[in-house]
Amino acid sequence: MRKLIFLALVLLLSLACSPKKDDKGIALAQVNGETLYLESFKATFGVEEWDKLSPELRKKYIEDWVNLSVLAQYADKQGLNKKAEVKQRISYAAKKVKANALIAERLAQIQVSEDQLFNYFRLHQAEFQKNAVEYSVQRIALKDKLLAENVMNQLLAGMNFNEAVQRYSQEELKLRNGMLGFVNAAGADSSFWLAARNLKENELGLVNKDQLWFVFRITEQRSTTQEANFEDYRAEIKRKVLLEKQDQIYQDLIREIKSQSGEIYYY
Numbered sequence: 001m002r003k004l005i006f007l008a009l010v011l012l013l014s015l016a017c018s019p020k021k022d023d024k025g026i027a028l029a030q031v032n033g034e035t036l037y038l039e040s041f042k043a044t045f046g047v048e049e050w051d052k053l054s055p056e057l058r059k060k061y062i063e064d065w066v067n068l069s070v071l072a073q074y075a076d077k078q079g080l081n082k083k084a085e086v087k088q089r090i091s092y093a094a095k096k097v098k099a100n101a102l103i104a105e106r107l108a109q110i111q112v113s114e115d116q117l118f119n120y121f122r123l124h125q126a127e128f129q130k131n132a133v134e135y136s137v138q139r140i141a142l143k144d145k146l147l148a149e150n151v152m153n154q155l156l157a158g159m160n161f162n163e164a165v166q167r168y169s170q171e172e173l174k175l176r177n178g179m180l181g182f183v184n185a186a187g188a189d190s191s192f193w194l195a196a197r198n199l200k201e202n203e204l205g206l207v208n209k210d211q212l213w214f215v216f217r218i219t220e221q222r223s224t225t226q227e228a229n230f231e232d233y234r235a236e237i238k239r240k241v242l243l244e245k246q247d248q249i250y251q252d253l254i255r256e257i258k259s260q261s262g263e264i265y266y267y
Contacts, residue, residue, distance in 0.1 A: 024037060025037040025038060025039040025040075026038040026039065028041060028062050028065075029062065029065075029066050031066055031069040031070055031073065032073055034069060034073070036062070036065060036066065036069065041061075041062065041065060054143055054144045056144075057144050057146055060146075102253070103249075103250060103253065106249050106253055107246055107249060110242060110245050110246070110249065112238055112241050112242060112245070116241060117230075117234065117237050117238055117241060118230060120237050120240065120241050121230050121233065121237055132184065132185065132223070132224045133197070133221055133222070133223055133224070134182040134183065134184045134193070134221065134222055134223075134224060135182065135183055135192070135193060135196040135197075135218045135220070135221045136179075136180075136181060136182050136183075136218065136219045136220035136221070136222075137179075137180040137181070137182075137183055137189070137192050137196065137216050137217070137218060137219070138161065138165070138177070138178045138179050138180065138216060138217055138219050139165075139169075139173070139178050139180055139192070139207075139214045139215065139216035139217075140161075140164055140165050140168055140169045140178055140214065140215045140216070141169050141170050141171035141173065141174075141178075141212050141213075141214055142168060142169070142170060142212065142213045142214070142215065143170055143212060143213070144213060145208070145213050147168070147213070148206060148213035148214070148215050149206075151164055151168050151215050152204055152206065152215050155204060155215065156204070161217060162177055162178075164215075165177055165178035170212070171212070179219075180192065180216075182220075182222070183196070184224075185233070190235075191207050191209050192205075192207055192209075192214075192216060194235050194236065195207050195216075196216075196218050196221075197236070199218060202217075203217075204216070204217055205217065205218075
């Protein structure tokens with residue numbers, strides 16, 4: 001097998017040298033004449049997720065992209081791209097990417113007003129009429145999502161949570177064994193409260209906050225004498241309204257396109 005040659009990876013803002021730029025964008029690497037561009041790579045992650053990645057993770061993911069390109073090129077040389085089953089998978093994947101892009105474009109237009117949120121709250125008031133709940137949270141702070149998922153997998157495999165805090169946590173709170181204390185809907189750590197509400201018993205949670213990723217668990221929960229109100233459930237209500245709107249937009253989009261299609265037959 002002929003040795004594959006590709007240029008050294010160049011990371012934007014993470015290495016001393018400047019990335020290569022041409023008319024098509026910023027080149028990160030080249031694999032046997034195929035140039036891999038930053039813009040294309042960001043599109044697979046989403047701009048916000050890319051911006052949150054550490055330089056080390058960016059380098060790793062780009063290396064993975066180079067390796068994937070190497071394998072794909074070699075598969076073409078072996079003629080695998082001409083096999084019927086491979087063609088079918090490629091065709092299905094292409095359709096899925098296009099369909100998801102169209103749906104995402106429509107979903108991006110969703111706007112939820114305060115009136116819509118409050119109307120939902122009034123219509124489902126019985127569901128929310130209960131005493132407010134607080135959760136005692138123990139957490140492990142990590143610098144990126146990949147490390148957080150790795151630690152979570154170790155915990156799921158049986159690793160002791162207290163041990164994981166001392167071994168991996170990257171914040172001063174580890175001196176208190178990662179104990180955050182009780183969190184509620186109105187506090188500074190409401191993102192943990194919101195995530196905790198969706199956890200099942202003994203389930204682990206994951207929160208992204210202040211440029212860190214947190215693996216956490218609930219050690220205790222308690223009801224307060226204060227009755228939960230609209231503000232306590234604002235984030236949850238917005239999520240539910242968006243889910244309903246997303247399904248509605250998807251169904252409307254399907255009906256709209258099918259009505260314009262010339263022929264659709266089922267056999």
